[in-house]
Amino acid sequence: MLTPAFSISQNDDFVTVVLKCPYIKTQDVEFYINDNEFKFYVKPYFLRLAFPEPIVEDGREKASYDVDKGEITVALPKATKGQHFADLDFLTKLMAPKGGPGSSAVEPGLSMDSQPLSQPPSKPKAGPLIEVIGERTEGADMMDQDNDEAEEDEDDGQNYHWDYPQESLPQPELQTTARYGFNNAHSGYGSHIQEIAYEILDVTDLETSTPASRREQRLFRENLKFDDEHYMADFLNSEEINPFLDFRPSFWKALKRVQKARPADPPPSVEPAKGVEPTPSSVLPDLASMTITPAPMCEPWLTFTEEEQQQMRSLPNKEYLLDDERATYLGLVDILFAYAYNHRTTEGDSTVESPWTVAKLSSTLSCFETFHSLQESLTACVRRALAYPLYRSYALALRCIEDVAVLFKLGKRAILKALLEVRTLVAGDDRMYVLGRVWLDDYCVWIQRASDKRLQSLASELNHATVTKEQIDWDLEQLEQAARDGPSIADHSSDPAEI
Incomplete structure (x- = not known):
């Protein structure tokens, strides 16, 4: 599937998504709205966005297609009127991970006339980006909570010292291949x-x-x-x-x-x-x-x-x-x-x-x-x-x-x-x-x-x-x-x- 070019804007009532999709059949267009997730599908385009705040399907949602421009304009109602959706211009941040769940298929949703289809979709299951091996204990959950609180406190800019030396952990002796690049995520080439x-x-x-x-x-x-x-x-x-x-x-x-x-x-x-x-x-x-x-x-x-x-x-x-x-x-x-x-x-x-x-x-x-x-x-x-x-x-x-x-x-x-x-x-x-x-x-x-x-x-x-x-x-x-x-x-x- 191709990711269409798109842009996003907002006002007090709606988040508006404009998608560039020339030469499509409007009767085949499908949308899906659930909580903060929005999906769009029409062959050969697919897009899934995760907004920072919830949107709703309450009858106010609407979509139109400009044939001359090849653009679909979708108005998505905000769950809370006047709520600001931050960072809508960070397009990568809004997009679903490539190859993630739902990237090859899309649940049915709204047609181009903005009327709900007969069978509402169920919420898709999203697999975690980081898989946890082994069972979690109550103590582990409490430790995570403590770590989150400590990180929130440490995130205060006044307490973070950028010139305080910080030594890396010693490398294991058995490591024969260097790791490099962003976050030391690369090796082998x-x-x-x-x-x-x-x-x-x-x-x-x-x-x-x-x-x-x-x-x-x-x-x-x-x-x-x-x-x-x-x-x-x-x-x-x-x-x-x-x-x-x-x-x-x-x-x-x-x-x-x-x-x-x-x-x-x-x-x-x-x-x-x-x-x-x-x-x-x-x-x-x-x-x-x-x-x-x-x-x-x-x-x-x-x-x-x-x-x-x-x-x-x-x-x-x-x-x-x-x-x-x-x-x-x-x-x-x-x-x-x-x-x-x-x-x-x-x-x-x-x-x-x-x-x-x-x-x-x-x-x-x-x-x-x-x-x-x-x-x-x-x-x-x-x-x-x-x-x-x-x-x-x-x-x-x-x-x-x-x-x-x-x-x-x-x-x-x-x-x-x-x-x-x-x-x-x-x-x-x-x-x-x-x-x-x-x-x-x-x-x-x-x-x-x-x-x-x-x-x-x-x-x-x-x-x-x-x-x-x-x-x-x-x-x-x-x-x-x-x-x-x-x-x-x-x-x-x-x-x-x-x-």
Whole structure:
């Protein structure tokens, strides 16, 4: 069955689903409504959606078909009038898991004239995504309840420390194959990844590597790649770097519009990161208490384009039991930094070199790195920004950290838009599309269910975070002083293919 293109909107009374289904027989269309579940079927299309709140079949439901547009519009009554259905624009989150129950058949429901059929369907049985082996005891249920309460308490952003080191459990001695990718869910085809993405990977023998060995190789290659002269040349050529520092991405403008729309007084600003010239436009607003719910669509930039919606529809709906939640969020910081650097240095118009830039600057994508603290993640970001790309500026790297903070402030929609753009860049390059399979697809699905409190907590930390030159471990202060004292260095240019 094909999944039709669809979009969803709502008002106080209805959730409206518009489905793109050209050249169909309307007499064959079937709908099914039960609690929060909606199913649609007409050969060759099938769609099942799970809404966050219940809908009802009470006679107000209706459907119409526009022959010219090939669109079916279905109005689904809300069980509670005026209730807000959150995250209706996260299409992947609403869709049923591919291959799950009901994916090959559909119970009869409503016909196109919106009248109930004679035999109402029974509620389908949905198999669990995670199968529990063995009998459950009363004590186990109580333990789960305690764990849920503890997780809810821990989810308070004020109590979560992103820079507190967290060590992974020791690997079993009998393990001979590495696990890698999102949530360490992949193994067994490291040689295939290395064969395809050899120009990007900074890791050898991925299949037998460990997090420690991958980090050691990353640091070794970064130290080998760092070029004193290139850094000093870019430090002196401020006229080439300053336009990138002054560039204001569209998501910065979106944040200012959201802030301006708040009825409360604007919060106090904070000083810009060390090493960045203090200009009025470089100061980040401190919006730790700000949320963009329940009406995020009021900000145009946060509205998903048709291309972005198509990507979400193509992704499988999954739920994840994260092995290391902290590492997952910190890997997201790393990927968004690479996105921010490319976005800023191309002024929002990516080039043919953008896939290489993003993949190479991300330690997650190029080194399969796992971070245990925010400081580790940001330090790796700045090191790679000073070792690999064409423009190697410490101030520029700090500005990109501010960009990441802005994306986190805007929330899941802004982050998802950035991830979808990275996914598009990587998928379109024959050298690295496989990296999208093991990292970006899952990140794009997972972020739609990620904790808003975690994201806001991390945004607050990023808003005040910085990386000192001493932490980079490349004597940047001495190089900058040598550049000031020595003769002017000619403009440094490099062929990106040689970097």
